[in-house]
Amino acid sequence: MTARVLIRPKEGILDPSGQAVERALTSLGFQGVSEVKVGRLVELEVDDPARVPEMCERLLANPLIEDYEVVVLEDVAG
Amino acid sequence: MTARVLIRPKEGILDPSGQAVERALTSLGFQGVSEVKVGRLVELEVDDPARVPEMCERLLANPLIEDYEVVVLEDVAG
Amino acid sequence: MTFGVLRFPGSCDEVDALLACRRFADAELIWHGDRDLGGVDAVVVPGGFSYGDYLRAGAIARFSPAMEAVADFAHAGGPVLGICNGFQVLCEAGLLPGALLPNESLRFVCRQVDVEVVNADTPFTRTSRPGDVLSIPVKHTTGRYYAPGVTLEELEANGQVLLRYAAGQNPNGSLRNIAGVCNQGRNVMGLMPHPEHAVDPLTGSADGGVLFASLAAHVEALVATA
Amino acid sequence: MSTLAPHRELGLTDAEYDGIVERLGREPNGLELAVFSLMWSEHCAYKHSKKLLRELPTEGPAVVMGPGENAGAVDVGDGLVVAFKVESHNHPSAVEPFQGAATGVGGILRDVFAIGARPIAVLDSLRFGELDSERSRFLFDWSVKGIGHYGNSIGVPTVGGEVLFEPSYEQNCLVNAMCVGLARRDATIRSAASGVGNLLVLMGARTGRDGIGGASVLASAELSAEDSAKRPTVQIGDPFEEKKLLECCLELLDRGTLVALQDLGAAGLSSSSSEMASKGEVGLDIDVSKVPLREAGMEPFEIMISESQERMLCVIEPGRLSELLEICERWEVRANAIGSVTDTGALRVFDGDELVGDMPVAALVDDVPLYDLEPEEPTGRLYPDPPARIDAGAPVERALLALLGSSNVASKRFAFEQYDSIVGSRTVRRPEAADAAVLQLAGDGGSGAIAVSIDGNGRRVAADPYTGAVEAVLECARNLACVGAEPLGLTNCLNFGNPEKPHIAWQLTRAVEGLRDACLALGVPVVGGNVSLYNEGAEGAIYPTPIVGMVGSLPDPASTPVSAFTEPGHVIALVGPFTPDLAGSELEKLRGRLSTGLPPVDLAVQAEGLAALREAVRGGGLATVHDVSEGGLACALAESCVSGRVGASVDLSPLGASDPNVALFGEGPGGAIVAGPAAVVDRLPGAVRLGDVGGDHLQIEGLLDFDVGALAERFEGAIPAAYA
Numbered sequence A, B: 001m002t003a004r005v006l007i008r009p010k011e012g013i014l015d016p017s018g019q020a021v022e023r024a025l026t027s028l029g030f031q032g033v034s035e036v037k038v039g040r041l042v043e044l045e046v047d048d049p050a051r052v053p054e055m056c057e058r059l060l061a062n063p064l065i066e067d068y069e070v071v072v073l074e075d076v077a078g
Numbered sequence C: 001m002t003f004g005v006l007r008f009p010g011s012c013d014e015v016d017a018l019l020a021c022r023r024f025a026d027a028e029l030i031w032h033g034d035r036d037l038g039g040v041d042a043v044v045v046p047g048g049f050s051y052g053d054y055l056r057a058g059a060i061a062r063f064s065p066a067m068e069a070v071a072d073f074a075h076a077g078g079p080v081l082g083i084c085n086g087f088q089v090l091c092e093a094g095l096l097p098g099a100l101l102p103n104e105s106l107r108f109v110c111r112q113v114d115v116e117v118v119n120a121d122t123p124f125t126r127t128s129r130p131g132d133v134l135s136i137p138v139k140h141t142t143g144r145y146y147a148p149g150v151t152l153e154e155l156e157a158n159g160q161v162l163l164r165y166a167a168g169q170n171p172n173g174s175l176r177n178i179a180g181v182c183n184q185g186r187n188v189m190g191l192m193p194h195p196e197h198a199v200d201p202l203t204g205s206a207d208g209g210v211l212f213a214s215l216a217a218h219v220e221a222l223v224a225t226a
Numbered sequence D: 001m002s003t004l005a006p007h008r009e010l011g012l013t014d015a016e017y018d019g020i021v022e023r024l025g026r027e028p029n030g031l032e033l034a035v036f037s038l039m040w041s042e043h044c045a046y047k048h049s050k051k052l053l054r055e056l057p058t059e060g061p062a063v064v065m066g067p068g069e070n071a072g073a074v075d076v077g078d079g080l081v082v083a084f085k086v087e088s089h090n091h092p093s094a095v096e097p098f099q100g101a102a103t104g105v106g107g108i109l110r111d112v113f114a115i116g117a118r119p120i121a122v123l124d125s126l127r128f129g130e131l132d133s134e135r136s137r138f139l140f141d142w143s144v145k146g147i148g149h150y151g152n153s154i155g156v157p158t159v160g161g162e163v164l165f166e167p168s169y170e171q172n173c174l175v176n177a178m179c180v181g182l183a184r185r186d187a188t189i190r191s192a193a194s195g196v197g198n199l200l201v202l203m204g205a206r207t208g209r210d211g212i213g214g215a216s217v218l219a220s221a222e223l224s225a226e227d228s229a230k231r232p233t234v235q236i237g238d239p240f241e242e243k244k245l246l247e248c249c250l251e252l253l254d255r256g257t258l259v260a261l262q263d264l265g266a267a268g269l270s271s272s273s274s275e276m277a278s279k280g281e282v283g284l285d286i287d288v289s290k291v292p293l294r295e296a297g298m299e300p301f302e303i304m305i306s307e308s309q310e311r312m313l314c315v316i317e318p319g320r321l322s323e324l325l326e327i328c329e330r331w332e333v334r335a336n337a338i339g340s341v342t343d344t345g346a347l348r349v350f351d352g353d354e355l356v357g358d359m360p361v362a363a364l365v366d367d368v369p370l371y372d373l374e375p376e377e378p379t380g381r382l383y384p385d386p387p388a389r390i391d392a393g394a395p396v397e398r399a400l401l402a403l404l405g406s407s408n409v410a411s412k413r414f415a416f417e418q419y420d421s422i423v424g425s426r427t428v429r430r431p432e433a434a435d436a437a438v439l440q441l442a443g444d445g446g447s448g449a450i451a452v453s454i455d456g457n458g459r460r461v462a463a464d465p466y467t468g469a470v471e472a473v474l475e476c477a478r479n480l481a482c483v484g485a486e487p488l489g490l491t492n493c494l495n496f497g498n499p500e501k502p503h504i505a506w507q508l509t510r511a512v513e514g515l516r517d518a519c520l521a522l523g524v525p526v527v528g529g530n531v532s533l534y535n536e537g538a539e540g541a542i543y544p545t546p547i548v549g550m551v552g553s554l555p556d557p558a559s560t561p562v563s564a565f566t567e568p569g570h571v572i573a574l575v576g577p578f579t580p581d582l583a584g585s586e587l588e589k590l591r592g593r594l595s596t597g598l599p600p601v602d603l604a605v606q607a608e609g610l611a612a613l614r615e616a617v618r619g620g621g622l623a624t625v626h627d628v629s630e631g632g633l634a635c636a637l638a639e640s641c642v643s644g645r646v647g648a649s650v651d652l653s654p655l656g657a658s659d660p661n662v663a664l665f666g667e668g669p670g671g672a673i674v675a676g677p678a679a680v681v682d683r684l685p686g687a688v689r690l691g692d693v694g695g696d697h698l699q700i701e702g703l704l705d706f707d708v709g710a711l712a713e714r715f716e717g718a719i720p721a722a723y724a
């Protein structure tokens, strides 16, 4: 099965990438853009999706600075 | 509205991060993990979600080496 | 007194660290796959890009067999110094508080900076005095020190902030200009500047020698009182 | 591949195709055609430049390896050799600057460790359009990030380089990278395959469809609107993989496990294997089914020409395979025996048991069609004048500020701070500290140090290809002399337009003559180099841009002067045969003109001047030495003030120039400013005393008076401002 992990910077921690993207979008002329956040995406095939949260805790995310969200996709065959 | 952009290395393009994570997960004892891909996640508030693909083409993704997917979330209030 | 310098796949500054240590004591390299630290008296976790720094700086190296041994060594009170990538590894391993985030500039920065000794009463700084200014280079992309507000207060209160960037010289946006911290037990320290690249005036400065000299003095003193 | 004349699609002419048929004695199959098209491309075969390059002097007492090996090497004494080479990655960088520049660095590093040398320094030479162009800002920014990414991650310091901005590079930027390595003389290895029955082992990354067609399509054709169609061929660099590969190869060499070693570059397995076979005058059998793949369903021809990065090929005796595999495993490096050395003189490609290609090695490598250039001196102007930025009548104060703030003269700190310049503990002079980077060898068992520099000024070569090329060599040698180093060898990269055009052929021919004459005059051998042709965009060819890299040695790194003025009271003087002129200068460019022709250079006088400067530096006691280059004497003085954050008072009247603009901003080879105690400076033969260091202003008697802080703001702020 395919698991998708969305990892984003924790609320309240300075996210210079997000800010830079927001500035760049605005200066490219895109109006009405705000709250840009840049994070990481990890996608993987796993036999046992129940173990993905543990993978996140141990390796994929650093809980001090990042939040994560696991989405299990039914064999989307990425 | 909140737009979520998932950016991943194009099929066939070398993904060194994905390889490194795959090896690390395996050596941590997680069995049955494969096809790990590491990409980027961009989330933003936009007035006009129809313009997000254009933002991807011009800035958020590098169309030479990355594919992107846009998901519009109805005011999930990130 | 013998320093052990870890070597991960992707380490870059391990030989520099080894040579810097050897100016003050014996030193040897420790292979990442070895669980046995070979009886060294102090461990240096060096700079570089362990495992390519893919995913997150230091995230993968912390799981190596040698790092498990280093954690045991640290828990038993052994002195451990993490430099740059080594600092990141020690934070990821939970041996030091906080985390290193991408520089505010989002760029790699290689620059000689002044850092001020905040606490000279530790195994890493004992040959310096509070307020001493050391000229040491930084070179990193992920060096912005972060810890939650309460943690920062605790660090300050406990004297765990050992080094601060001099006014106007913070190269990465670290909170409270923090350049180096230690754990509560004061036997584990991490810093972003590279003291191993500041041990010879010919290559820029010898101010970084303070850290190695302090560690050597610390271990000698332990041996003397043992 | 289309069925209509596929050889043409692959860039081969009809006559070349007939040549292949003749050499094979039959029609080539698809795989063979693909391999030939790459091996006979400009990039691999140097078909338009090989004859010309034979003119360059390649011999000298210090030469250990000359052109032909993966990198050149010179003896630096104490049983040590220094290997070095420069290479271009222009077209990949124009398409994808981050990966293009990164893989450029990765490629040149492999060339150096392929001969058994540990890379100890990288330098880069970059050319872009003007920084007011968004595209150029993007290309510069991401090329620098890419170079830093690779060099920093692999732990090789980037110690120097140069970057210039001219409209002619707007479409076709230049990204040249140079690597310098160090080896024990007895530990170097060559790439000649030998020993029938020995095994061919592929090490490193798995093979994907990276850069397929890259060598023939990306590197040897003009960039055009169809570039987007070539996009999927972008190669991705993985410095972590290369770091492991590097350490692994050096350990294998240290243990004497290998017979021969070769990197995989352009045209991948095809060129590396056939070149190894050609050098050893043997044949090779390769089984593509043994090559580990990253992607399913790759065709044999794709495996043969893939340009996947971070791979090396070696030859070993069969009995040592297990030893090799063990060492590779320890470094987590993949290794697979994929073939063997034969006495057939042919490169035979198998897919399992099936023979899918059989080509004489000589036809692939040695017996390649070479073309004579048809040079013709142009009658008209080739390049438009650059846009004017200041009036010809502008006061000298304005001119100085404009020059210091112009992207060519302004500080490149923005770039070099993104590079680790100190890892390895050899760097005694970092970027901007001196005119050349200085690397000590004490920790490697050597005495003294080496100095390295990379230089070239395409605009001056455009004005006068012969003299411009001479000046590139002189500039590089002068940068070495400023730190007291004597050149041991030279590498170069010839970045030019389409050589089939007569005026480009003329530029190339004249430039090579200039390089040759300058090398002969200085007694510096050319030990390697690279040629990048067809650098053209919709607006025409780039400025002809020969880039020169040099390695020199010096006895005592501790006494190396710096570019900065260091101490109030030091006396300032100008040394060397320097005749300033505005032709081809930065001031002329800002005024919106490009001259035709440069003042002639007396090479014998220049060679003497360089030797004298070197001896003066080696004599000791000089605190400051800085060469006069872009922006002339006034800019050189301003740079030394800004670097040292100290002023200077000088009087240029002893130089006797009648036009103050020429005295202040005129350019030309041969000049350097020096500063130190009066007793030291006054002793220098031919030194013209100009004034002293002190105060916080740069005062040029009767002409200029500026606060050093204001100069610093211009000099240091200009490039960051383009990104604000």
Ligand SMILES: Nc1ncnc2c1ncn2[C@@H]1O[C@H](COP(=O)(O)OP(=O)(O)O)[C@@H](O)[C@H]1O
Residues within 6 Å of the ligand: D124, D125, D126, D158, D159, D160, D161, D162, D163, D409, D412, D415, D416, D419, D430, D431, D432, D433, D434, D435, D436, D455, D479, D629, D630
């Ligand atoms: N692209 C670059 N990469 C690294 N260092 C650079 C780069 N461009 C300039 N530098 C450094 O900046 C300093 C000044 O550069 P430049 O003005 O081009 O020197 P020069 O006039 O002697 O050729 C040198 O130390 C050079 O190595």
Ligand SMILES: [Mg+2]
Residues within 6 Å of the ligand: D435, D479, D627, D628, D629
């Ligand atoms: Mg110069």
